[in-house]
Amino acid sequence: MATEVKRPKMDEGVEFRLNRFLQWCDQVCLKLSEKVYVTHEGTAAEYGMLAKDDIEEGEVLFTVPREAILHEESSKVSGVLDKEEEILKSASNWVPLLMALLHEYTSSQSRWRPYLSLWDDFRKLDHPMFWSKDERDTLLKGTGIPKAVDTDLDNISKEYSDVILPLMTKYSEYWSPQTHTLELYTQLVAFVMAYSFQEPDEDDDDDNEDEQEIASSPPMMVPMADMLNHIANHNANLEFTPDSLKMVSVRPICKGEEVFNTYGQMANWQLLHMYGFTEPFPNNSNDTVDIPVSNFYKAAQGITSELELSLLEEKWKMLNEMEENKPIIFGEQGCLTDTALNTVLKVFSMSKEEFSDFKESEGWEEDDENEEDTALTLSKEGLPKVQAIWKKLIHGATKLTLHGYKDSKNEGREDDPDKMIMENKEAFTKLNSRQQRALHVRYGQKSILYELLELTKP
Template structure:
């Protein structure tokens, strides 16, 4: 890394080499280490904005031509930044970022690069439908490949099979997914194609957003600087589709910092001309300097970064796992469980379409605080309505309340149990025993950790359901006199459900 550090300093970066070193950590690879005790609020490195690599700083969009850039849809999603990075690397020693790019990984443990057999181990998890390999390859074939063929002066034919292959496209995309930041333009700064960009509000006191898949998350310092996020949390796919991706950037030196659950001790902030990595708490000599991924579930950690977090978990009574693990329950599974073969009947199609048109969720989230999402209970009740009740619901324009009763309870149980059958085995003990084996490959071990974590969440919500059913029985045994008793305290509000994520 000596060449990289020298390049960083030569191009205006300032690194406190008395405080921070770069080393390899067992199990987590290369990272930053405190060489001596570092106090809180200490700047460990600074770099100029001109050193970040993005579609705004690379010269490729300009020399390619902004109209042609947009014609080939290179301004949408990551394909433009991927092409910029590939092109900059192809410049060899003449490229501004060649030393930095040479320091980035070329191999990844993310599922994007797994075999079909390995991917089978992830069956049923939230990972499989979000890998995005088919979508990425479609962008390569429909956008990038046609674009480079139009400019042999920029992309010589004898370089295509070296620098612009599909494999290199996937590697570059994985570099962005795992290491990029969202560095917003400063107030008054405009992007290259400013005529098509609406004026933005002041950046004062705003927080950078990285919902489309870059790396880490920090808070606004509130002192005139801005906080830079490396990926925090997913937003709805609708938000992702319209997000301005021109702010996504590779930030040399900042992407060396690793992350671990609840371990953040440094964050990246930006101001008009520079970015600063600043400690947020004291760090002892020898400790690793961590940024944060935003404390994500293992399904997202594996998909984006190729690792999982395993720490003592309160919801597992101190056993190892990830406190942020979640299970996603799709609305179509709910419909199939409740309606069965009649799910395509006009009666149910009308209700489902109305639910979605009214903003109802098509994915329900259960986390390690295993409370049944209120929206899940509401959708269940909607599908159970008589025709008369359905017509009254239409008149009111509101979905049914999320009341839990003896009619809803067995259906929720079937939904959770059906969700469990999506894994290779619904039995937690099977995966627990498998993890004890020392012969597992790293990919299989990670897959087992992810699916076991999700199954533990489902086991937790089934326990919650049993408690709620017991509460119903207690209420009934105290003399209901014909009245239908309900329990509503075991369901959660809006934070437990959302639109599908990608």
């Protein structure tokens, strides 16, 4: 999290809970370097870690033994979770950990009670799932977050009714619907979103398969590691070894500086959706914006004659059949899904003859552009040089995307209401925390779109 974002000072009970947690760390042999300390004062969020002394690159800041990690296998209910493994399977692989957390968080005898007691109310995480639907739909319009949250809440409710409740009834000695409610389950989902870690699989050399493995590996709660906040320009990183997990400095850290981990290359909309915070604009170098492929289709309609509309319909149908309908992602340096955008632009700009050949050959037998050429063509430097019809398609799709945001009634950056608030410190400070975070997301995305308009203007 960014140091500019501060939260209200916490109650006196926080000091007690933090001291109890640190005592527990000693008991489970979690070793903390003498050069750092955990605190709830002077940090970016509720808790954080500060440097007592100057730290060099490559120093171990703390070591967490595997035995101190909370996951389904280390929980008291591991036997039940193993027995019901098939029933607990889900796309996210989160349900076993959530079942373990439901029990451990409410059990006075839990081994992890001093750790889990640090969070007396998970709603303080303030994910958009805890906002009202009206707040989400108004403040986050156009960002993609409202749809993602609606999907999350639907999945959580279905998971709870279809999987969790039946198991509670079957194993009433561990769980009770009166204690382990849908509300608590939803809050624990936010907790796992914000604080869990997933262990990478380093045995697979194929990058794409690696990503799939990482995405499907079960999450786990790593005490102390989750105390560190996130910024894009982080100074520490978590390393996995067979016996322990180690937080290691990746660059020098000065005395008094906050120690920041990284949650990965996360855009502000992802940070807000999954973690409940944003980096102040323009600090997040990983910010991105999605342009729906349907907006390229609509842009193509605007530059297509009536005689060619039926051909355009065929092209759109084929793109959907090819599953080339996922959003096109742009970042500060250009298109991040350049191969997909290249396909969309090529298909929409084909002549009738070219499209006929394309259909007969069922795609390109051998593309004359390699991946590096495509990435360069659709980069920030390459976009002004693309052919005219591609520029028109990108420009039109960008305009349509901009119109989807709150208060976006024009295409000019200079008279954008969000820009005016961002540049007016007094006006910005009058916004509540949700309004400020939503503004960081909206204006970060719109800034990328405004630059894209400039790069592709006729």
